[in-house]
Amino acid sequence: MQYVPPSALRGHDLEPLLAKHGLTSAWLATHDFDSHSTANVARVTYGETVAKVPFHYRSARTTLPQLHAWIVGLVAEAKRRQAERGAPIASITHGPSLLLLGATGVGKTYEAYGAMRELSVTGVYCQWAVTTAADLYAALRPRHGIDSEAEFRTYRDARLLLVDDLGADRKPTEFTEEINFRLINHRYEHYLPTLITTNVGPKELASRLGDRVASRLAEMCERIAIKGNDRRRAA
Numbered sequence: 001m002q003y004v005p006p007s008a009l010r011g012h013d014l015e016p017l018l019a020k021h022g023l024t025s026a027w028l029a030t031h032d033f034d035s036h037s038t039a040n041v042a043r044v045t046y047g048e049t050v051a052k053v054p055f056h057y058r059s060a061r062t063t064l065p066q067l068h069a070w071i072v073g074l075v076a077e078a079k080r081r082q083a084e085r086g087a088p089i090a091s092i093t094h095g096p097s098l099l100l101l102g103a104t105g106v107g108k109t110y111e112a113y114g115a116m117r118e119l120s121v122t123g124v125y126c127q128w129a130v131t132t133a134a135d136l137y138a139a140l141r142p143r144h145g146i147d148s149e150a151e152f153r154t155y156r157d158a159r160l161l162l163v164d165d166l167g168a169d170r171k172p173t174e175f176t177e178e179i180n181f182r183l184i185n186h187r188y189e190h191y192l193p194t195l196i197t198t199n200v201g202p203k204e205l206a207s208r209l210g211d212r213v214a215s216r217l218a219e220m221c222e223r224i225a226i227k228g229n230d231r232r233r234a235a
């Protein structure tokens with residue numbers, strides 16, 4: 001792991017994220033040249049996270065207690081495994097998944113990126129990937145010269161995966177159903193933490209995603225329903 005000097009984080013408003021985990025910016029700025037220190041792990045993870053969070057959600061912060069509790073659980077499990085194995089740093093490897101349900105514009109993507117930002121400053125390393133379901137299908141369509149299986153594996157095997165807008169496609173095809181199944185089944189079998197957002201109602205999950213996917217999601221995910229109006233139209 002590279003050493004990131006504290007000056008790299010200048011100008012980022014991280015106090016509120018840190019405070020949720022009893023941490024301070026003084027801790028994050030610990031300048032001890034130790035690449036395995038929890039503060040450096042947080043600086044590295046936060047730096048990688050900034051690169052993945054879209055501009056629109058760059059200041060997102062979760063408002064949902066269940067999302068915060070999920071993060072606390074993942075962090076505790078990573079630290080427990082680190083102690084058990086005597087590993088130099090704690091990393092997210094396994095854990096439960098979450099399903100954020102709600103209509104268009106209620107804040108699902110905002111909450112999801114807020115959660116990734118919050119997780120990134122806790123001092124636990126998190127290698128995470130993000131894709132919308134639509135982008136995933138597009139990336140995996142068989143094309144000349146592209147190894148779509150290798151592409152698929154980067155999402156399938158990510159330590160933590162954010163799948164935004166699962167089931168948003170009006171007409172599922174055999175191809176999209178197969179991708180959904182292979183992705184969710186793998187993450188289910190290996191207990192890989194996955195944060196999924198969907199605007200599909202709880203009762204339509206089986207018809208829109210297929211029984212096999214809906215059944216696995218029911219077991220592997222805690223469900224959080226976000227209520228409210230379309231915030232994009234409220235302004």
Ligand SMILES: Nc1ncnc2c1ncn2[C@@H]1O[C@H](COP(=O)(O)OP(=O)(O)O)[C@@H](O)[C@H]1O
Nearest residue numbers: 063102103104105106107108109110111231232
């Ligand atoms: N808690 C929040 N505080 C401030 N803005 C929010 C919050 N939640 C959502 N938004 C804003 O509302 C809009 C819709 O949120 P978004 O997460 O994109 O909705 P969707 O549920 O469709 O994914 C976005 O512009 C987002 O930045």
Ligand SMILES: [Mg+2]
Nearest residue numbers: 108109164165
């Ligand atoms: Mg969204």
